[in-house]
Amino acid sequence: MSADAVAGQAPGPVRFGIRARLLLAFVAVAALSVVACGLGWLSYDRLGGTLDEFAESHLPALGLAARLAEEGGSIIATAPILANALTEQELGTIRDALGRRLAALRLLAAEGERGVPGLRPMVDALGHNLTDLDATVRHRLALARRNQESIERLRWLHADFLDEIEPLVTDARFNIQSALGSVETGTRSAEAVRVLREESRRSEAVLQIGANGNLAVGLIARAATLATTEALDDNAGFLEETADRLQHDLATLKDWADGVSLGQVVARLLELTRGEGSVPELRRAELAAADQGQGLLAENRTLVARLNGLIAQQVQSVETTSRAAAARSAQAIAEGRSALLASALVSLLVAVLVAWLYVNRSIISRLTRLGSAAHEIAAGNLQADIPLGGNDELSQMAAALLVFRDTAIAVEEANAQAIIDNAQAGLATTDADGVIEFVNPLAAALIAAPEGGADGRLADRLEPAGARRVEDFFREVREVPDEAAPSLSILTAGRRPNGRPVPVQVGIRPFRRRQQQRFIVTLTDMTERVEAQQLLERTVAERTADLRTINARLERSIAEHQRAERDLRDTQAELVQAGKLAALGQLAAGVGHELNQPLSAIRSYAHNGRKLIALGRVAEAEGNLGKIADLTARMANITNHLKRFARRPDTRLGAVELAPVVQGALSLFGDRLREESVELAVALPEERSSEPLRVRAEEVRLEQVLVNLLSNALDAVAGAPQRRVAIAAEAADDTVRITVRDSGPGIPDAVAGQVFDPFFTTKPVGAGLGLGLSISYNIVRDFGGALSVADSGPGGTAFLLTLTRA
Numbered sequence: 001m002s003a004d005a006v007a008g009q010a011p012g013p014v015r016f017g018i019r020a021r022l023l024l025a026f027v028a029v030a031a032l033s034v035v036a037c038g039l040g041w042l043s044y045d046r047l048g049g050t051l052d053e054f055a056e057s058h059l060p061a062l063g064l065a066a067r068l069a070e071e072g073g074s075i076i077a078t079a080p081i082l083a084n085a086l087t088e089q090e091l092g093t094i095r096d097a098l099g100r101r102l103a104a105l106r107l108l109a110a111e112g113e114r115g116v117p118g119l120r121p122m123v124d125a126l127g128h129n130l131t132d133l134d135a136t137v138r139h140r141l142a143l144a145r146r147n148q149e150s151i152e153r154l155r156w157l158h159a160d161f162l163d164e165i166e167p168l169v170t171d172a173r174f175n176i177q178s179a180l181g182s183v184e185t186g187t188r189s190a191e192a193v194r195v196l197r198e199e200s201r202r203s204e205a206v207l208q209i210g211a212n213g214n215l216a217v218g219l220i221a222r223a224a225t226l227a228t229t230e231a232l233d234d235n236a237g238f239l240e241e242t243a244d245r246l247q248h249d250l251a252t253l254k255d256w257a258d259g260v261s262l263g264q265v266v267a268r269l270l271e272l273t274r275g276e277g278s279v280p281e282l283r284r285a286e287l288a289a290a291d292q293g294q295g296l297l298a299e300n301r302t303l304v305a306r307l308n309g310l311i312a313q314q315v316q317s318v319e320t321t322s323r324a325a326a327a328r329s330a331q332a333i334a335e336g337r338s339a340l341l342a343s344a345l346v347s348l349l350v351a352v353l354v355a356w357l358y359v360n361r362s363i364i365s366r367l368t369r370l371g372s373a374a375h376e377i378a379a380g381n382l383q384a385d386i387p388l389g390g391n392d393e394l395s396q397m398a399a400a401l402l403v404f405r406d407t408a409i410a411v412e413e414a415n416a417q418a419i420i421d422n423a424q425a426g427l428a429t430t431d432a433d434g435v436i437e438f439v440n441p442l443a444a445a446l447i448a449a450p451e452g453g454a455d456g457r458l459a460d461r462l463e464p465a466g467a468r469r470v471e472d473f474f475r476e477v478r479e480v481p482d483e484a485a486p487s488l489s490i491l492t493a494g495r496r497p498n499g500r501p502v503p504v505q506v507g508i509r510p511f512r513r514r515q516q517q518r519f520i521v522t523l524t525d526m527t528e529r530v531e532a533q534q535l536l537e538r539t540v541a542e543r544t545a546d547l548r549t550i551n552a553r554l555e556r557s558i559a560e561h562q563r564a565e566r567d568l569r570d571t572q573a574e575l576v577q578a579g580k581l582a583a584l585g586q587l588a589a590g591v592g593h594e595l596n597q598p599l600s601a602i603r604s605y606a607h608n609g610r611k612l613i614a615l616g617r618v619a620e621a622e623g624n625l626g627k628i629a630d631l632t633a634r635m636a637n638i639t640n641h642l643k644r645f646a647r648r649p650d651t652r653l654g655a656v657e658l659a660p661v662v663q664g665a666l667s668l669f670g671d672r673l674r675e676e677s678v679e680l681a682v683a684l685p686e687e688r689s690s691e692p693l694r695v696r697a698e699e700v701r702l703e704q705v706l707v708n709l710l711s712n713a714l715d716a717v718a719g720a721p722q723r724r725v726a727i728a729a730e731a732a733d734d735t736v737r738i739t740v741r742d743s744g745p746g747i748p749d750a751v752a753g754q755v756f757d758p759f760f761t762t763k764p765v766g767a768g769l770g771l772g773l774s775i776s777y778n779i780v781r782d783f784g785g786a787l788s789v790a791d792s793g794p795g796g797t798a799f800l801l802t803l804t805r806a
Contacts, residue, residue: 028350029347029351036340036344042339075098075105085141086141088141095134102123102126105123105126122303126300130300132296136289136292136296137289139289140290143282143286144286146282147224147279147282147283147286150224150272150277150278151220151221151279154220154221154272157265157269157272158214158217158269161213161217161262161265164261164265165262168259168262169203169206169207169210172199175199176196176199176200176203180196201252202252202253202256202259205249206253206259206262209253209262209266212242212245212246212249213269215242216242216243216246219242220272223239223280224279224283226283229287232283235280239280242273243270243273246266246269250262250263250266370386370397370398370401373385373401374401377401426440426445426446426522426523426525427520427521428440428523429519429521430458432478432516432517434458434471434519435456435457435458436456437518443523444497445496445497446495446496446502446525447494448494448496448499450495458470458521459474461495462492462494462504462506463493463494463501465492466490466493466506467492469490473488477519485517486510487509488506488507489505489506489508490506491503491504491505491506492504492506494523502527503527503529504523504524504525505522506521506522506523507524508521509522602632609628653696653697653782653783654696654697654698655694655695656694656698656702656806657693657694658684658692658694658729659684661702662684662706662729665703665706666727669710673714673725676714676717676723677723678717678723678724678725679724680724680725680727683726683727683729684728684729685729693805694806695736695783695803695804695806696783696784696806697783702779702783704775704776705780705801706727708776709740709801710727712742712773713725713740713744715763716745716796717742717743720743720744720745724742724796725740725741725743726739726740727739727740727741728741731805733805735802735803736802736804737800737802738802739800739801740798740801741798741799742797742798743795743796744797746792746793746794746795746796746797747789748762752789755773756774758771773787780801780803783803784803784804785804786802
């Protein structure tokens with residue numbers, strides 16, 4: 001149906017449309033909701049009366065009972081703490097807390113006197129009980145304080161007792177020793193015997209007083225801490241017996257002037273044993289007060305239990321009344337629930353009828369179909385079916401959507417043709433079978449149709465090879481889902497309108513229009529690009545030939561350079577070997593001396609050995625042979641070291657232990673150091689047996705470097721007034737610094753920068769070639785280290801060798 005036809009059939013103005021119908025339906029549902037709310041209000045009004053009654057009478061009673069139970073529980077919990085208070089401060093704190101609890105309980109009793117008869121007398125009795133308990137605890141604390149004061153007094157008396165008893169024991173022993181001395185010297189007399197007996201009796205009495213006094217002090221102190229009256233009575237019996245023995249022993253010393261002070265101390269000690277203020281009596285009174293407090297505490301629990309009983313009666317009464325109120329509330333709720341359920345069912349029935357008979361069938365169903373049509377049109381399907389009919393707002397929307405669809409189809413076709421016609425490149429569109437639908441003039445100039453042919457297939461306008469690839473592409477597209485459709489880009493040949501072939505780049509990509517798959521074809525004239533490519537290929541071929549010629553010359557040059565480098569390495573190795581042999585030549589005299597000494601000793605031991613064998617002294621001859629063997633081993637070590645030093649070194653680097661290399665280099669200069677009276681100082685780091693100091697180097701070449709440095713140092717100190725050479729090593733985290741220092745005149749500043757140059761030397765002609773330091777410098781550089789002059793001056797020169805720690 002066209003847009004004009006729809007416009008001619010459009011419905012007239014809507015008098016009783018969807019808005020009015022929905023408003024009427026919602027008014028009916030709202031009226032039913034008002035009725036339901038009225039029924040609910042009546043039900044909740046009845047329930048509210050019951051709840052007000054519960055809140056005004058029952059809840060306060062329950063709250064009062066809960067607070068009374070809380071205050072009573074607090075008193076029960078605090079009263080034992082009051083009964084067991086240990087200090088006046090603690091007693092005062094607990095008494096204040098209990099006073100606040102009791103005051104709160106009295107207020108609650110006054111508030112609930114009408115609801116709980118007998119509550120006020122019970123609270124008053126509880127207050128009297130707490131007052132008595134407080135007085136009992138204060139009395140107990142006063143007794144405990146007096147008991148503690150007595151114990152302090154006992155400590156001082158015990159100290160005085162010891163101060164008095166010890167001198168008396170010492171004097172008695174002295175007097176006994178003096179009397180015994182008189183008897184032993186033979187001057188025995190009646191006076192001496194009397195003195196001896198008297199002093200023995202006094203000494204025994206003093207010792208008895210000391211033992212009984214200490215026992216009495218212990219029993220008194222124990223009485224102050226006993227927990228039961230029975231134990232206190234047993235302790236008092238022992239203490240009474242000890243006091244009697246003390247009095248008996250004191251009677252023995254009553255005529256002794258030196259024992260007067262002791263008797264006074266013992267008398268004061270006995271005051272703590274007996275009588276009303278004695279320690280046992282104070283402890284007995286304290287235990288009695290504690291027992292009285294426990295009795296008052298039990299009475300307190302009984303009073304609180306009776307108080308809780310009164311509270312429980314009140315709670316039970318409130319619970320009975322509350323149950324009756326809850327039953328009335330449940331009945332009101334049930335009636336209100338039934339009324340609300342009935343009104344809700346009626347409202348639901350009306351709403352279902354409105355929703356199903358009108359909203360769903362007349363509105364939702366039509367809106368769904370209209371929405372589906374609009375969704376398909378928005379997705380590109382301009383052939384979607386639009387539901388028409390009726391005389392309301394939805395009918396007007398459907399007519400407008402139909403006009404929009406037809407207009408979109410016309411605009412789309414016009415825009416597509418305009419885009420293709422006005423594009424600056426060759427463009428065409430095809431369907432899923434490769435049939436051309438639109439083609440612009442630029443594309444028509446590249447893929448002209450065959451003469452007399454009416455076929456619109458894209459493959460028929462291309463050369464055979466390209467046509468086959470295009471046919472295969474569209475065949476593959478038909479076998480895969482639309483969302484997985486591939487694309488194609490090929491270089492082929494088209495046809496001019498005059499029939500001449502033309503190179504064309506063909507690109508085919510999928511797109512969707514009106515819910516159907518289409519393909520857009522881009523066509524690019526490749527004439528200039530093909531000609532440029534042919535020119536580029538000719539240029540590349542020419543350049544490739546030139547590069548091959550240059551490469552051949554370069555390979556010959558590299559081969560000559562490699563031969564020269566090998567010759568240079570061989571020459572350098574020969575120079576290194578020559579440097580070592582030169583060093584050995586300089587050391588030959590010293591080595592000869594080192595060998596001559598053991599050779600002379602061997603000759604002497606051999607001559608003596610023949611003589612001893614001729615004389616039959618074989619045992620002594622065997623000793624000479626052993627010494628000859630030791631000297632021969634010494635000579636073998638020297639020659640082996642020289643042979644190892646003279647051999648060609650290994651080019652591979654590894655971990656080399658530093659100390660043996662240093663000792664090996666020094667062993668070659670032993671004779672020279674002695675003959676020239678050179679002081680040698682060696683300072684190597686202390687090594688742990690499991691981890692010796694190692695560097696990254698090659699052993700023979702590293703020893704050659706040290707030999708060159710030591711040889712130069714010995715040459716430098718040859719004419720110096722003080723001849724001293726020092727070699728030291730210092731280990732860091734990843735490096736090792738080796739310093740070779742001499743006490744020579746130093747290196748002049750003018751030539752300091754040339755010492756490592758080949759054939760440079762400051763020695764006289766014939767004394768050196770000037771290769772030692774240069775060879776050493778290159779060897780150390782091959783190790784990855786550095787060799788430099790650390791300092792030089794009138795006081796000597798120091799060379800620094802830095803190597804990597806292994």
